[in-house]
Amino acid sequence: MDNKELPSSTKMWTKLFGKRIIIPSIFIFSYLIILLVPFNFDQQNDWFVLLGRFHPLVLHFPIVLILVTTGFLLMGFFNPNFNKPIIILSLLWTSVFFSFVSILAGYLLFISESYSGNLVSNHLNGAMATGISITLCLILYELNFQRKLKAGFLFYSLLILANFSLAYTSHMGGSLTHGEDFLTAPIDALLPAKKIDKAPEDMLLYEDMVATIFETKCVSCHNENKSKGDLLLNNYDEVFASGKSKKQAVIPGDTSKSEVMVRVLLPEDHDERMPPEGKPGLTDNEISLLSYWISRGASDTLTYGDIDNDEVLTEIEALMPDIQQAQYKIIKEKEAFEAALQELREIGDPMGVDISADDRSNGKFFGLKMRFPPAHIGNEEIKAFSPYFPYFSRISLASSNIDDDALFLLGKMPQLRRLILQKTNIKGEGLPYLKNLENLEELNLSFTPLDEGNLLHLIGFKNLQKVYLFGTPVKPEVISALQKHKPELEIILEEGPFY
Incomplete structure (x- = not known):
């Protein structure tokens, strides 16, 4: 379109910075709207859900592109062959475009499904910081390329910010998807196994075993920070509640109608299977234990010593090393919690x-x-x-x-x-x-x-x-x-x- 056909404000902007700056400026304006104008929906919007679920498919593009762009710019300091403006501009444009697509899809997922809490908020804010900073990098590089502005220090400062916020956002996303111990769990696995002294016959089926299964396989999606389907599985009372599906997660004595059992037994490629495709499902031994616990009334007082089924006993025996390792970790967390509680009481008592x-x-x-x-x-x-x-x-x-x-x-x-x-x-x-x-x-x-x-x-x-x-x-x-x-x-x- 000719400049004469443009609105007066757009003409001024185009005259100052050129048409190539308009699109990234629109992206930044969109980010600011997302940050400043909250959107809420009383009912789930299926179109937003569909578009939002493309987020995990496209989010790797901006990650790779931003890192490649940074790599080319760094290598350009040592080898002029890498310092080609046309290559850097192409990388920046694709980084900005895919960042916008990924953030928009993630935001649609955020407002259309049951995501809440600090993890998802920090993930969103980190994504916004990444999107805004890499887009500003593109604008500054374009202006520098057009010889309208020399912004070397500011450009590299924003590029560093984009990489730091990218790393932070990726970590928050990993914690949302796989649990807050996503990075530390492999380290724990490399350390020598630590066990608790509790005798097996005294172990409670729910607290010591079933809760451990939920913690390792389910709680990453069903917790206070991310309650998929409005269902929490990190609390005994909550496992008997009904989520968004209106079906009770656990019905004592009835495995066929307990939604938890129904979901874990679905085929791996089924949309409603729990955990979803790409996440480790329950093993046969874990399913047997969960089924036995529900069939015996899903009590929180039932112990290992109460089990009278030899097959179930054999399956639990195979699970025992992992259960004891997990229990050791839980006990250490409880000890830290009790220590903090004592310190708080020492502050609060005089008051x-x-x-x-x-x-x-x-x-x-x-x-x-x-x-x-x-x-x-x-x-x-x-x-x-x-x-x-x-x-x-x-x-x-x-x-x-x-x-x-x-x-x-x-x-x-x-x-x-x-x-x-x-x-x-x-x-x-x-x-x-x-x-x-x-x-x-x-x-x-x-x-x-x-x-x-x-x-x-x-x-x-x-x-x-x-x-x-x-x-x-x-x-x-x-x-x-x-x-x-x-x-x-x-x-x-x-x-x-x-x-």
Whole structure:
């Protein structure tokens, strides 16, 4: 198209930088929209799911292309034959294009399927940093090639950033797909096997064996960070729940209707098989153990010593070395958790707060609550817990002296799911500090001097499910406006729980 036909703003941009800069600029604008404008869908969009599932097919292209581009530029310092602008430009253009396609497909997958939590957010943010930085590299190289700008230092700085963010994003993606111990597991396997002293006849079928199978084969896709099909398998109570399919994962005494058994027995190429194609499935011995446990009522008290089936005993015996190795790792993690709990209690006791394991987090995170009568706890006291902020999932500061400045500190607790702030000095101007807490599901603001205008900040809270507003000065029409703009949020006009 001729320059005369272009809009005035596009003419100016074209005059300054040339037409070849327009496309990468559109890519950067698209990245910024994705970062700044949240999209949510109440129902799954099948087209987005289809397009999103191309993400694992195309993501390797930008990885290889960015690394090859970097390699050519580095070798160009030593051999001029590699320093050919036409080659570098071609590599940069293809890197930028496939980065955009991969990020767009990944984002469609993110908003159309059940992905949540820090791992997926960090993976998305890392991808954005990679896409933006490599696209800026292309723009700078084009301008340098056209002799409109000399940007050597800035170009190489952005290229280094692109490679670092690429490595980080790849690591987050690997952790999402294969579990957070994706890199450390092979190292553990190389070390001499460590066993626990627990006698086999005292081992619990669920806690010591079945849970280990779930942990090694299923939990990488069914955890707090990535709950495929809205199903969690890292907690005993959760294995009896129904996921998105509305079918109960485990039905005690009935293996034929337990969805877990149905899925693991499907052919390897079946779309609904669990684990999916490309991931290690359950062995015959593991399937036999899982089937036997369900048929015997899926109890959490059933022990190895209770088994009266010789065939099952033989199969479990073959699994025992792996089970004991896994149990040793679990015990070491529990010991570290108990040590941290003791340190937190030493901090909290003088302040008059109780620290305990959050029973809703499968013993992985902590809860904090005020004692009665409430002690003088303010913003400064909360800072004492800052080294442990990433490990709190439940906080109750009811009747404390905190105000909105404390919300800045609470916003640094990425695992926080339940936050009780009733009878505090919260007016709401600090609520934006909490909007990036992707795990926050419940917020209690009862009996606070909440400013009704600040209540509308909750519209930006992605996964908030409940908010308690009893005894606040917020008018009913403001509550109605919030409900209209965020219909999935349950607004409860009751005082609510204290913990």
